Amino acid sequence: MERDAVSGEWVARFRRNVRRWYARGGRDLPWVGERDPYVVWVREIMLQQTTVTAVVPYLDRFLKRFPTVESLAGAESAEVLRVWEGLGYYSRARNLSRGAKMIVEEWGGQWRNTATELQSLPGVGPYTAGAIASFAFDQSAGIVEANTARFYARLLALRSDLHSGEGRRQLWSLAERIVPRDRPGEFNQALIDLGATVCGVTPQCQECPVRGSCRSLELGEVERIPARASRRDVTDVFELLVVMRRGKRLLLIQHPDGERWGGMWGFPALSRDRALARSRFDERLIESEVADWGCDVEFQEWMDEFQHGVTRFRLHLQPIVAMWRSGSWEGPVTAEWVGIDELATRPLSVAGRRVATRVERILRHNGAQA
DNA sequence: AAACCGGGGCC
DNA sequence: GGCCCAGGTTT
Incomplete structure (x- = not known):
């Protein structure tokens, strides 16, 4: 069934529908079209487990203070943390400091452009690597994050826990088959925006450009997919x-x-x-x-x-x-x-x-x- | 593959 | 107070 869902014809139609929707339905985010790998890297690290609303003012402030990877590499860790104060998950700021030094000293200031190489930066995992590769370097790398995961789970009516090995395998499999060679960064942004708006926590299926392909809508289970993650006691x-x-x-x-x-x-x-x-x-x-x-x-x-x-x-x-x-x-x-x-x-x-x-x-x- | 990491915003 | 967020790393 999963194989049928991603046949060549299905993928082509899916991409057309997503792109058409994005042309008028995409969010007006301040970083639309940003291609500077340094800016994309900092932004994606900030967005890990953090809402867009929270990130926008911090990103602006951070880039004013540290406009280039060289300026970040030369800064004291305490100075970076001071700009990060209030954003949480402070190991991200320390990873940015370490990563900047690594890019300048070990890479000679030359960015690597594949997702695999980018994952060697501290704090850069599969999502962030795919995001930098596609947004900054036009590589057709797939992405899976909160918005696309929810969207894909509903599209295929995935019942497995999305954080389990099985869930992750299914999501990444689809992500890598669905990303196009042509303008992959723009396409990934479209998928994220679609997952963040139309296919948000409260889905608005009547506005969805791919509702005709949505398995959980067909089954009447959009409200139950994805399954709620279990929560640890406080x-x-x-x-x-x-x-x-x-x-x-x-x-x-x-x-x-x-x-x-x-x-x-x-x-x-x-x-x-x-x-x-x-x-x-x-x-x-x-x-x-x-x-x-x-x-x-x-x-x-x-x-x-x-x-x-x-x-x-x-x-x-x-x-x-x-x-x-x-x-x-x-x-x-x-x-x-x-x-x-x-x-x-x-x-x-x-x-x-x-x-x-x-x-x-x-x-x-x-x-x-x- | 599960557990953990140890934040914060929004409703 | 519950729920969620453009995840990553460790065990």
Whole structure:
């Protein structure tokens, strides 16, 4: 059946219908027609697991700051992370830094143009490689991402889990047979736009240019395909964030690569198994635990606690302020005393930025009173 | 091939 | 709070 679905005649008609639809139904995205491989690469990395709406302002800002692969290769990783702050999945920014150095130093600044070669860049997998190859280099490489996967699954009425080996095999098989030799980048963009609009999560089949070929529409199962992915349970995490103050400086730690917020800066955390009671007893306990990091501190104040979701975790964060009295950081991760005025230049996690902003406000208020 | 990665926006 | 997002890497 799958073989019949992609006969030469079927493919030719499918392509004509998709192209005709795209001419009037395609989205007016800011990057339509972009061919610069560097710009396409940065854009596609940003779009991994991230909505177009979220990416647009970040891409604009990123390319203004790092307009060429050479400028990115020459930048400090912290500077790249600062531009990335708030977009999430920070390993992508570190991969861009590494990849830029690789392109400049190992490739001599010369881009490779096949999907296979492009996959050797860190953070570039089958989708991103196919996207760069087709958009920037006019290679007839197939693509499968969220929009095309949903579209293909409905088109062929695929019942397998799209993330399973079987599901992926079926999707990529179709993608590679369906992409044309002529203007493959434009065609791939058309497929994505079709999957993002007409064949979105809520399908609008009456507007679909290939509804006559859609197997799940024929079977009346468009609403049930693709199957919902199972979701992992949320795990609650309770942490106490210690804002250590020493004059006009705060102690920031750098989150290790491979852990939450890897590469970003933030405040040292004490793990708890539940929320704290804000008692005198807790205050003394905190002082004694901070002493294990080599710093003698005096508890100063409880700040407003807040929640922050990251992937499958729900963080319950309780920031406190403690005055440094003596000692130096001997904790398990890199740390630095950073001036209040310098906080704006450091890459902080969204939660860390929230705490930093509140501390700045508190200190300004106290300063005005003094 | 499944599990994990450990974010954030939108409704 | 549930659902989804122009995926990639690890085990």
